[in-house]
Amino acid sequence: MGRLTHFDEQGQARMVDVSEKQETERVAIAQGEIQTSAKTARLIAEGEIGKGDVLAVARLAGIMGAKRTADLIPLCHPLSLSSVSVDLTLDEQACMVRIEATCKLKGRTGVEMEALTAVNVAALTVYDMCKAVDRGMVIGNIRLVHKSGGKSGTYEVRE
Amino acid sequence: MGRLTHFDEQGQARMVDVSEKQETERVAIAQGEIQTSAKTARLIAEGEIGKGDVLAVARLAGIMGAKRTADLIPLCHPLSLSSVSVDLTLDEQACMVRIEATCKLKGRTGVEMEALTAVNVAALTVYDMCKAVDRGMVIGNIRLVHKSGGKSGTYEVRE
Amino acid sequence: MGRLTHFDEQGQARMVDVSEKQETERVAIAQGEIQTSAKTARLIAEGEIGKGDVLAVARLAGIMGAKRTADLIPLCHPLSLSSVSVDLTLDEQACMVRIEATCKLKGRTGVEMEALTAVNVAALTVYDMCKAVDRGMVIGNIRLVHKSGGKSGTYEVRE
Amino acid sequence: MGRLTHFDEQGQARMVDVSEKQETERVAIAQGEIQTSAKTARLIAEGEIGKGDVLAVARLAGIMGAKRTADLIPLCHPLSLSSVSVDLTLDEQACMVRIEATCKLKGRTGVEMEALTAVNVAALTVYDMCKAVDRGMVIGNIRLVHKSGGKSGTYEVRE
């Protein structure tokens, strides 16, 4: 049976040694969403076409958040990301903001956590900016949808 | 109709002025969860009773994450939190880790974002520690469940 | 003759003791500007009305930068800012972006450095976003234009 | 006409993908200055030869600031700088502190922003240390004077 690699034989947390891993091109894509009220969705939609663009603020926060991953997640390696992009799209019908983050690195370890962190921080920022009118928003469905590079090969979620 | 207070009349993002607000005791509680495979749930359960406690690491990460909220969320005020606690409980049957974070402050602005950030960072840390055996985990249902203190009164989600 | 208060009698740097100061409402306003080429000014102008809003990104960076002041400036006190706003306006004729930042605090020490840091970080961000088309931009005229609160009274620059 | 590379086709901010760029030796030099009153210039001069060396504190702050560039500038890549030096020289006659920062990196992206950030943080630190005696100081003329390495070749400002 598998073992959690972030612990040694004594069960002590550690940062996994990646010094023997190959430097390859690593890509990870994560997704998530935030469910809002109809009113909030309408306010966000208005901001997109006029004043007060919630999604633009959240996009930046997500990008900056990706760079803070190793500060936040105890056993993550500090990485020199070569690319981060974060897309937020409002589905006003469904009262939902969909978030997708893509991170790239030429390095020895994957960037899943960076992509997931970008999605989380972007979602939190949407929440922060809309919370004065809507406390009932729910952040969810945050998951890895693609990962490539490294020994373990490509991981792809089919929808 | 409501307006998003994080933008001024020109639609420009700003940190809301709270200098006229009262210093009151503020409390916020947020919850969330992470869905795992059966195998991952079992590994987490074993760690709790033996070696390699995933939930203890995630708890600490959540507490430390709450302290980084203003670094991550662009328009959040820097706050001197007076208390943070994060609880993670494994429901092995349901293959789910449930997370609840409580933040307190004697101050001029609420601590919802701190509680939500704690939950997000704790969930990301669970993901990080288990991802070598389970890439399909899904983080979700992250929401505010309680807020008290401040002008807007108490907010409570009934389950 | 005056003495630099950030040094003690031995000339050793220190963080000045403000524990005896009054908690008052403190406000500081700083300004600065960045000179660009005509082409860059036009690209910024296009972004404002269409795609790629340089000034919106710089505004956010300035706000977040104000919160990092005590991390950057060795002898600055960590502060719980109650408000930060940053305005950037393009004077396309003059090929100039003008920046103004306003910070507020109810506390024991002034917020000049926070306002100045916001202006600096906003200016650097404009530079970063335009540097691929214009390396000759010049950041300048960064100064305090207003300060109120605290024992030393109000300081106002008349233009 | 040029395009701002920090935005994609939809005008959304992103961290530019540098994973295909060559790892080369990158150097950037930035300069700036801070204008003071005669009295402040004299106090700084006294510190250099005696107690309370403003320029030494600002130099360190500039070096440390260069390391925080990716935390401050939203779309900057995190970099593993191989060298940072910051020089501050007082021109007491002209009541001016001149600042020059040099950054180096063996990597896939330039270090202009690191050099410019070092200059800005050093200038802010001079301001902070002298502001009790001189609120009218002005930071200015911050610009890139040299850049080498990378596809775009060497950039040099002739004075």
Add this chain to the structure above:
Amino acid sequence: MGRLTHFDEQGQARMVDVSEKQETERVAIAQGEIQTSAKTARLIAEGEIGKGDVLAVARLAGIMGAKRTADLIPLCHPLSLSSVSVDLTLDEQACMVRIEATCKLKGRTGVEMEALTAVNVAALTVYDMCKAVDRGMVIGNIRLVHKSGGKSGTYEVRE
């Protein structure tokens, strides 16, 4: 018998709730030292009177380190320190640098950890600056020597 207050009844780490504590003037003083070779002590002594002042760099690092305490120590409260000073003195005879840090706060929790962190970071900085000539330096005797303010009264180490 005593209990470690940083754990709840289930043994889970938490940030202790200080919201009911009084806001009082808190002071803490910590000390420590670093033992060097005779050669290193001589080099440090030369720097003090001439070029390359190791102790001045370490002093600044200690002050800035105090401000990062809550980022480093998982269960420390974020605090708005009102004063930090760090003194380093070389005892060239004894080949020893002695460090003392004093922190103050008007707040609900003590500042022992801030003073101790300042000493640690200052000592590490001395090590960093001298390690090219002396890898055998030893940091030691780091302890709290004074604490006042708060319910538990004054603590004083007599030497």
Add this chain to the structure above:
Amino acid sequence: MGRLTHFDEQGQARMVDVSEKQETERVAIAQGEIQTSAKTARLIAEGEIGKGDVLAVARLAGIMGAKRTADLIPLCHPLSLSSVSVDLTLDEQACMVRIEATCKLKGRTGVEMEALTAVNVAALTVYDMCKAVDRGMVIGNIRLVHKSGGKSGTYEVRE
């Protein structure tokens, strides 16, 4: 006679240029200890086997601290550590917690400071968690015990 490489010919602090150094596998091991009262040692021991594991919290803090080294130590290079592990062992008889940290990097500069910082932060965290019952703890004997990789060869402390 040796010279402190962190200063240039004018005695000005700088971050040493490592761009010409070889990328090699670098390893550093540091040790330290914290002396406690008998009561504190007993409480720590109980936590290990039951509730409230001080050493596990300190281990995580040490790992995260290693990643913050370049933020704390002014002239340290930012590094992409490939591995960090921190071991804490309680010697209840001797009333002592012994700490050992190992850091690895494939890079151009050594990781001594990262290992030493991990030990320091772990020790501070033990202090923080036990200080409510024991203010007299002393942190000491922090030193480098092994270093390999790089031009200067292997350094090993024999005990």
